[in-house]
Amino acid sequence: MSRQDDVRKTASRPGEFFFILALTVIAAILLAQIGDQTKFYKRLKLPTQPGFWPAVGLGGMVLSGAALAVSAWYKRRREGASGQDLQEQDLQEMVFIARAGEFMLWFMFYVWITPWAGYLASTILFVMCLAWRAGYRTTGMQALSAGLAVFIVVLFKSFLSVKIPGGAVYDLLPPDLQSFMAINF
Amino acid sequence: METLSAALDHVLSLQVLVALLIGSIGGVIIGAIPGVGPAVAIAILLPATFSLEPIVGLTLLLGVYGSSMYGGALPAILINTPGTAVNAMTTYDGYPMTKRGEAGRALSLAYSASFFGGIFAILALILLSPALAAVAPHFGSREIFLAALLGLVLVVVTHRGQHLVSLLLVCFGIFINTVGLEPVRYSKRYTFDQSWLSSGVDLIVVVLGLFALSQAFLLLLERDGAPKPPAIKTGMLGGLREVLRFPKVASASSGFGVIMGIIPGVGEFLAQFFAYSFAMKTSKKPEDFGRGSPEGLIACEAANNAVPPAAMIPMLALGIPGEALTAMMLTVFHVHNVIPGPALFQDQPDFVIALYISLLLLNVMVFIFLAVASKSLLRIVQIPTRYIGVMVLTLSFVGVYSLRNSAIDCLIAAAFGLLGLILRRLEWPIVPIILGMVLGGIMETKLRTSLPRIKEPWDLVNRPIAAVLFSLIVLAVVLHFWALYRSRIKR
Numbered sequence: 001m002s003r004q005d006d007v008r009k010t011a012s013r014p015g016e017f018f019f020i021l022a023l024t025v026i027a028a029i030l031l032a033q034i035g036d037q038t039k040f041y042k043r044l045k046l047p048t049q050p051g052f053w054p055a056v057g058l059g060g061m062v063l064s065g066a067a068l069a070v071s072a073w074y075k076r077r078r079e080g081a082s083g084q085d086l087q088e089q090d091l092q093e094m095v096f097i098a099r100a101g102e103f104m105l106w107f108m109f110y111v112w113i114t115p116w117a118g119y120l121a122s123t124i125l126f127v128m129c130l131a132w133r134a135g136y137r138t139t140g141m142q143a144l145s146a147g148l149a150v151f152i153v154v155l156f157k158s159f160l161s162v163k164i165p166g167g168a169v170y171d172l173l174p175p176d177l178q179s180f181m182a183i184n185f
Numbered sequence: 186m187e188t189l190s191a192a193l194d195h196v197l198s199l200q201v202l203v204a205l206l207i208g209s210i211g212g213v214i215i216g217a218i219p220g221v222g223p224a225v226a227i228a229i230l231l232p233a234t235f236s237l238e239p240i241v242g243l244t245l246l247l248g249v250y251g252s253s254m255y256g257g258a259l260p261a262i263l264i265n266t267p268g269t270a271v272n273a274m275t276t277y278d279g280y281p282m283t284k285r286g287e288a289g290r291a292l293s294l295a296y297s298a299s300f301f302g303g304i305f306a307i308l309a310l311i312l313l314s315p316a317l318a319a320v321a322p323h324f325g326s327r328e329i330f331l332a333a334l335l336g337l338v339l340v341v342v343t344h345r346g347q348h349l350v351s352l353l354l355v356c357f358g359i360f361i362n363t364v365g366l367e368p369v370r371y372s373k374r375y376t377f378d379q380s381w382l383s384s385g386v387d388l389i390v391v392v393l394g395l396f397a398l399s400q401a402f403l404l405l406l407e408r409d410g411a412p413k414p415p416a417i418k419t420g421m422l423g424g425l426r427e428v429l430r431f432p433k434v435a436s437a438s439s440g441f442g443v444i445m446g447i448i449p450g451v452g453e454f455l456a457q458f459f460a461y462s463f464a465m466k467t468s469k470k471p472e473d474f475g476r477g478s479p480e481g482l483i484a485c486e487a488a489n490n491a492v493p494p495a496a497m498i499p500m501l502a503l504g505i506p507g508e509a510l511t512a513m514m515l516t517v518f519h520v521h522n523v524i525p526g527p528a529l530f531q532d533q534p535d536f537v538i539a540l541y542i543s544l545l546l547l548n549v550m551v552f553i554f555l556a557v558a559s560k561s562l563l564r565i566v567q568i569p570t571r572y573i574g575v576m577v578l579t580l581s582f583v584g585v586y587s588l589r590n591s592a593i594d595c596l597i598a599a600a601f602g603l604l605g606l607i608l609r610r611l612e613w614p615i616v617p618i619i620l621g622m623v624l625g626g627i628m629e630t631k632l633r634t635s636l637p638r639i640k641e642p643w644d645l646v647n648r649p650i651a652a653v654l655f656s657l658i659v660l661a662v663v664l665h666f667w668a669l670y671r672s673r674i675k676r
Contacts, residue, residue, distance in 0.1 A: 067349055
């Protein structure tokens, strides 16, 4: 077995220690605020207090998180010589996760543009642009993406009648077409 | 007889049959696309079903749930990549069979074993119904509280090697569910005076974030690939005969699926593990397991496909979902004011029987569809990874935005998507968060309802069913620590 395999088998996964630590610290901070964030009624039994279940959740998170953090810390210390590699791996993992931020922004852009452009236009734009970004740039794939977008809109909005409001741009259309577009697309 | 006739009226309506057809074929297709899976599909479809009749919406979701595992076997066997997570064990024997040129036989065996498991579980469900109808009314608040607690305990103890992680995530789920107005006195909890937090964090938003958006992010970030599956040369119908040549393996594996499906919080993985171990121990050729053993393949597929109908048992009888998919379906019941639980069997038996018939029809439809269309489904397996990411991200929008047309919901879902991505990268389970949210909510309500009748702590467990449930909780915890102690001694 190679050294790298050895590290993978015994080590916590890259970034795991910091993730556990972050969760535990956040839970502890929230638990410390239980007095401010929940109401306490004098005559009620403890399990019926509004703060009881948040305390169970956060208390459990702090305890299990602390135990996991200690265990992950010992694993890292035991790895000794590979500590440098681990820090590099942690960093690489954080960069990987941060890269997902780009697609969060894509998603939120889609959310932002839909009430303006309408579901049909925004979906065609979103799918074609995202497909382009993902590397599908041929005319065939772009046409396929536009077709896919139309299919999704027709399936959900026209056929299943999901509640997505018409776009502000529909107000510019003639009245008959306006209501048709708002209902179906 | 009247009940059966009313149930048939429900099922034989055009809307239900169309939902069944779309759900079952859609489920197979979704299952065959590696990286999507039924959880993502159900999460996306969930809000769309709110405008449908309860039986129509549920049939659509049941179709996806029950048929996705059939479809998941296709890439597992042909390209060694499970279509859904529960098809992972199918690769052990399915892919070696493909490598020796028996792809058609392996697929036929997998579909037939799945069909056997599905029908076995539905028959078990139908046979257990009278018993359920008799026992369910004895479940009061404290029994339901204890059953939900048992579910959470089992979620933690069954995640081997990840007990603390599961506990942490269950507790996280419990906490998330408490944000907003509490259910009895309507005081605010952890809203930080933000009006958008007053209505709490919606389960569907969390589910879509954790399952769908995280999967989309992962697919878009990963290296692109379009697998090339081998051609299927033989027919699909010989498998059923071969499955019936191993009746012990098929029945025992389906039995494991039923038992594990009924127990909240356990699910397909343990069912397959027990079924596979049993098949290997009783086989005349145990050395073939992992190298293309038909018995191994039958065990895995029969066990995993027996779980969905069985998982409906605790949900219908007690309103307690055993895993993430039934937790999502529970929201459809609640939206339509059909409250699963003891009263459902007494008040709406036709509805329950209609669901059973739908499940039965679903398995028949899927089996016929796969026997005819497997060769055409090969194209679906070849969809490039990153393009699936584009599709999932686009569809996730419908799921979240159509709930309340709220950009805040979308932002929360995106944040949970990022969290889900981290969990996937760490190989941490996502299901405990969902079960923590759902079962935590049930526990809070039921405990508060039962407290006025509880004077001493002992009163919580002084009724027969409560005592049995409490004993099971204690037993699960004791066995867990005993297993930990023994593994430490061995080391």
